[in-house]
Structures are given as C-alpha cells and as structure tokens.
Amino acid sequence: MSTENKKIMVIGGGIAGLTAAWELSRFGIDVELVEKTCFLGGKAIGFCCKATDECVQCGACSVEDMLKKVVESPSIRVHLATEVESIDQQKTFKVKLKKSSPAMDDAENGLLTGFSKNNSPLYVVVDRTKAGEISQDAVDLADLGNEGRLEVDAVVVASGFSPFDAGIKRTYGYGVFTNVITGMDLEGIKRKFGSVVKPSDQKAPEKIAFIQCVGSRDERLGNLWCSQVCCPYAMRMASDVKFNNPEAQISIFYMDIQNAGKNFPCFYQKSKETMKFIRTIPVDVFPLENDRLKMRYLNEEDGMPVEEEFDLVVLSVGITPGPDNASLAELFGIRLNEDGFMAANDSLNRTLTTHQGVFIAGTVEGPKTIAASMAHAGQAAGEVIKYLGVSK
Ligand SMILES: Cc1cc2nc3c(=O)[nH]c(=O)nc-3n(C[C@H](O)[C@H](O)[C@H](O)COP(=O)(O)OP(=O)(O)OC[C@H]3O[C@@H](n4cnc5c(N)ncnc54)[C@H](O)[C@@H]3O)c2cc1C
Ligand code: SF4
Ligand code: SF4
Structure with missing residues (x-):
C-alpha cells in the first residue's frame, strides 16, 4: 500500500510529538500536529545547554534541532493553541478540534514567546486585550487555534508529563x-x-x-x-x-x-x-x-x-502524569496504568494501546529522558507505518 493520502494526527508538540511527526513525514505521510499551548518543544524547549569544556549530552539542543525540521517540513501542519474536542472512529478517525486557552507567560503584559531558540524567540504571541504597544511581527492569540475538523488514519498521543x-x-x-x-x-x-x-x-x-x-x-x-x-x-x-x-x-x-x-x-x-x-x-x-x-x-x-x-x-x-491523561484516555478509550501514565498494551512494545490505530509516544507512557522519548516516538512512528500496511 502506498503512503499517498495517508494522514496521521499527533497530539502534543513536545520532543516526542515532534519526533513522531518528523519520522512519519519522512515516509511521505501527512501529519496534523495538535499542540494546546502557543509553542512547540514542550517542557524541554526551555532547557539550557550545560556543556562545560565538553558536551555533557543533556539532549537539550536536539529539541531545537527537531523543532526546526518540523517547522520547515511541508507535510506537517501545526495547530497551535488547539485541542481535540471529540473523536469518532469508523474506518478512519473523524476529529473535531477546539481552541484551547493557553496560559500567558506574563499574564499582566499578555505576552507569550513561541518557537523559542535560546534567548532569541522566533515570535511573540500577544493577547491584545491585555498587551499595550507590541511590535508588528507579534502573533495575535485570537488568530491561533483551530476549531475545524480532521479525518485521519491513526493517532499518536504524545501529550507528555507534568513536573x-x-x-x-x-x-x-x-x-x-x-x-x-x-x-x-x-x-x-x-x-x-x-x-x-x-x-x-x-x-x-x-x-x-x-x-x-x-x-x-x-x-x-x-x-x-x-x-x-x-x-x-x-x-x-x-x-x-x-x-x-x-x-x-x-x-x-x-x-x-x-x-x-x-x-x-x-x-x-x-x-x-x-x-x-x-x-x-x-x-x-x-x-x-x-x-x-x-x-x-x-x-x-x-x-x-x-x-x-x-x-x-x-x-x-x-x-508525574500529564494533566490531560485521564481525559485523553477516555476520549480514545485507552487505559491508564496504576500510576496514571498511559498504559502500553504490550510490555515488549510500549507504543501500542488497547485501541487499534492509537499509539503512545514519550513521557505520556512514563518517565523518560529526551533521548528515550525520541527513541520511543521513532518506534511509535514505525508502528503507525506497520498499522497502515505501508512497507518501509
Ligand atoms: C526539571 C527537569 C529537567 C529535565 N532535564 C532533562 C535533561 O537535561 N535531559 C533529558 O534528556 N531530559 C530531561 N528531562 C526530561 C524531559 O523534560 C522529557 O524527556 C521530555 O520533555 C519529554 O518530552 P515529551 O514530548 O514526552 O513531553 P512534554 O515535553 O511534556 O511535551 C508534551 C507536549 O504535549 C502538549 N500537550 C499536553 N496535553 C495536550 C493536549 N491535550 N492536546 C494537545 N497538546 C497537549 C504539551 O503542551 C507539550 O507541548 C527533564 C525533566 C524535568 C522535569
Ligand atoms: S547536548 Fe547540546 S545542549 Fe546539552 S550540553 Fe551538549 S551541546 Fe549543550
Ligand atoms: S532519577 Fe530516580 S533516583 Fe534520581 S532523583 Fe530522580 S527519582 Fe530519585
């Protein structure tokens, strides 16, 4: 079967979601990346480089590298400030999206930086009901968020964790x-x-x-x-x-x-x-x-x-488990484990869930480093491709 016209939804734009999206896009699959905040990269995009006289392999820079690839990929569509409202699965998944209400970084000034790269943010999101004079380049919060509908062949849940x-x-x-x-x-x-x-x-x-x-x-x-x-x-x-x-x-x-x-x-x-x-x-x-x-x-x-x-x-x-684990598990009919992380259905393949066509990647499944989240997301992308019947 060819990858043509195949479309996958990835939920969460942290390192796991970015990696899954990127790996799928390399097979010519279209990806709809749904992220509820105004920026990509998840928790780790805020991490610093800890190199001394040598690199100490903290993994922080791999998040920025992956973010850049995703932003530049023509087959990945990013929906910031967006969440899944409902889902209906027959042969495919019919998804209704809704605008999320992302918390502003600096509530008083109504400012939020997005796609940040070290100390030079690529853009600033503003809430014009709160912000004063802002540069022309700023993105208006009201313009972000997608309330549309999607039809996708499979879903990767990569909604991460809470510190x-x-x-x-x-x-x-x-x-x-x-x-x-x-x-x-x-x-x-x-x-x-x-x-x-x-x-x-x-x-x-x-x-x-x-x-x-x-x-x-x-x-x-x-x-x-x-x-x-x-x-x-x-x-x-x-x-x-x-x-x-x-x-x-x-x-x-x-x-x-x-x-x-x-x-x-x-x-x-x-x-x-x-x-x-x-x-x-x-x-x-x-x-x-x-x-x-x-x-x-x-x-x-x-x-x-x-x-x-x-x-x-x-x-x-x-x-600790992410705040949306319970609601996402209910939405997709998948299980949580006793600690509140999303349960894998197979102890040898921790990206599979009890729901056919729904895969998990990264810390939503349990504690992981950046490198382990990337590896897990790569494995999830491989399972999606197998599920679609697409041979590598
Ligand atoms: C203090 C601290 C320091 C760390 N330092 C290191 C380190 O130096 N090196 C290292 O390798 N690891 C480190 N880690 C671990 C690292 O943070 C994780 O491995 C990594 O962030 C996991 O990425 P993720 O994509 O699974 O989750 P996250 O980074 O949590 O990303 C999940 C994304 O999903 C989005 N999301 C959540 N719910 C929804 C929803 N319902 N709809 C749409 N989007 C949603 C979130 O907004 C977020 O963008 C550290 C962790 C902590 C707590
Ligand atoms: S992995 Fe990257 S961010 Fe971390 S210490 Fe090495 S160079 Fe710095
Ligand atoms: S890595 Fe494990 S042992 Fe080390 S501080 Fe964290 S919880 Fe404790």
Whole structure:
C-alpha cells in the first residue's frame, strides 16, 4: 500500500510529538500536529545547554534541532493553541478540534514567546486585550487555534508529563522562600541569565544543595516510580556550576543514584571528586537573614541531626502524569496504568494501546529522558507505518 493520502494526527508538540511527526513525514505521510499551548518543544524547549569544556549530552539542543525540521517540513501542519474536542472512529478517525486557552507567560503584559531558540524567540504571541504597544511581527492569540475538523488514519498521543508540584512538599518552602527553586526553575534561570544565579539578587550562589527524588520514590505521596531524569540533570547542572565557579560548594542529598546511560558512571565518579554526596533526605528548610537558608537533615553515619546553611536549595522534581491523561484516555478509550501514565498494551512494545490505530509516544507512557522519548516516538512512528500496511 502506498503512503499517498495517508494522514496521521499527533497530539502534543513536545520532543516526542515532534519526533513522531518528523519520522512519519519522512515516509511521505501527512501529519496534523495538535499542540494546546502557543509553542512547540514542550517542557524541554526551555532547557539550557550545560556543556562545560565538553558536551555533557543533556539532549537539550536536539529539541531545537527537531523543532526546526518540523517547522520547515511541508507535510506537517501545526495547530497551535488547539485541542481535540471529540473523536469518532469508523474506518478512519473523524476529529473535531477546539481552541484551547493557553496560559500567558506574563499574564499582566499578555505576552507569550513561541518557537523559542535560546534567548532569541522566533515570535511573540500577544493577547491584545491585555498587551499595550507590541511590535508588528507579534502573533495575535485570537488568530491561533483551530476549531475545524480532521479525518485521519491513526493517532499518536504524545501529550507528555507534568513536573512534580514542589509546593506539595511544604517542609521545603517552595514558593515561600525565594532561594528554594526546582530543577525546572534552574533550567530557566540558566537559560535567561547564562549562568546559575540566586533569584533573590541574581548573584552567583556559593553554597548550593540539591535535594533528589522530590515527588518521586515517595511512598507517602504514592509516587513510587523513579523519574529517571533528575539524577543526571542535577549532576550536569552541578558540574556546570563548578566549572564556572570552582569555589562553589555543592551538596547532593540523595537516596539512590539512577544510572543514566553508558557515560554516566564515569561522570558520577568525576562528580564525587568535586561535590559532596550525602545519603539522606533532608527534613526541612528554614529562612535566614539575607535570603539564606538553613537545612536540617540527619547525618548519614550516626543519624544525628545536622543543621547547615545554603545560599540556594534546588529541589530535583521528577516526572508525574500529564494533566490531560485521564481525559485523553477516555476520549480514545485507552487505559491508564496504576500510576496514571498511559498504559502500553504490550510490555515488549510500549507504543501500542488497547485501541487499534492509537499509539503512545514519550513521557505520556512514563518517565523518560529526551533521548528515550525520541527513541520511543521513532518506534511509535514505525508502528503507525506497520498499522497502515505501508512497507518501509
Ligand atoms: C526539571 C527537569 C529537567 C529535565 N532535564 C532533562 C535533561 O537535561 N535531559 C533529558 O534528556 N531530559 C530531561 N528531562 C526530561 C524531559 O523534560 C522529557 O524527556 C521530555 O520533555 C519529554 O518530552 P515529551 O514530548 O514526552 O513531553 P512534554 O515535553 O511534556 O511535551 C508534551 C507536549 O504535549 C502538549 N500537550 C499536553 N496535553 C495536550 C493536549 N491535550 N492536546 C494537545 N497538546 C497537549 C504539551 O503542551 C507539550 O507541548 C527533564 C525533566 C524535568 C522535569
Ligand atoms: S545542549 Fe546539552 S547536548 Fe547540546 S551541546 Fe549543550 S550540553 Fe551538549
Ligand atoms: S532519577 Fe534520581 S532523583 Fe530522580 S527519582 Fe530516580 S533516583 Fe530519585
């Protein structure tokens, strides 16, 4: 069967959705990419480069590369600020779309940047009911969103994840103490300022604590899974800080260190030479004068309480199920697993669902790095092609 006239809908424009769309387009398949925010790239488009004197393989730049390919591809149609309203499957899927209500980055100014590439955004979306004088090139929020209908042969759901809401772990004071931030915030800070600085005064911190497993491997929360990504991202960020400021003191509080691939054990060994790894999970954090912080934890050797001061505390938040998992699962008649991620129907092929013609890609199925999300999405595209009866 030829790929001619075949059309696939991909839901979600993060790295998994972009990769699935791109891989399908390479087989001459038309792709309708539906993204509910005003920008492509998902969470990872906001990540920074953490290269020291060498690339540390964080994967952030692969998102920008893939985004560019998708934007330039004539066979991929992007619908920003759009969601699926309803779906009716007979031989094909008949989809009704609706405009979504994306949150503006800066609600007061009614501004949102899209297709961002490092610090030079490719465009700015404006809400004219809120924004004042804006450059002519700005995209009007009212012009985004598609309320039309599509007919597609298969669907790839790549709607991603939610970073753990660190405010839930109240004893760490996230959202209350200025210099308690999350790994997500740290990515944004480094991207914006070019280096790691304290939110309180934009100066380089001298003493930093990373608290691992925030929101993951936590029985009390019922989040028993390992998020896979927070050990490597914390260590890469910490080594970036040390590279730029060798005087900085870094402590990493952890339960376990997740091996993140072939070069990781070596990277971990190297990190141990310049940072303190303390095997305990801190009890709480208190504010001190000048926005400094005091952390209390139990000494890993004798179990005695320790109090230590830091300039910056980074909560290594993990991956939790995306907010739309339940509604999308219901819409497509697919199952969620006990943790709330979308369930694969085959343990050997984690892109297949219980619903014929509906495939899953990326972190919607469970925690993954950027590279693993791309690999999973490539596999999903391969399964779509098989499903269509198209031989490679
Ligand atoms: C703090 C932090 C740091 C990280 N650092 C790294 C790192 O350094 N290296 C690394 O490899 N990985 C890292 N990760 C993991 C990385 O973020 C993920 O692997 C990657 O973002 C997964 O991509 P995705 O496409 O599956 O999901 P997402 O990035 O979540 O993209 C999903 C997309 O789907 C859209 N969407 C959601 N619902 C709908 C809907 N109903 N309709 C339409 N669109 C929808 C969303 O708006 C979003 O654009 C980190 C994760 C965290 C939390
Ligand atoms: S963004 Fe990450 S993968 Fe890309 S060059 Fe920088 S460190 Fe390497
Ligand atoms: S990757 Fe590391 S920090 Fe994240 S949940 Fe797993 S063990 Fe904890």
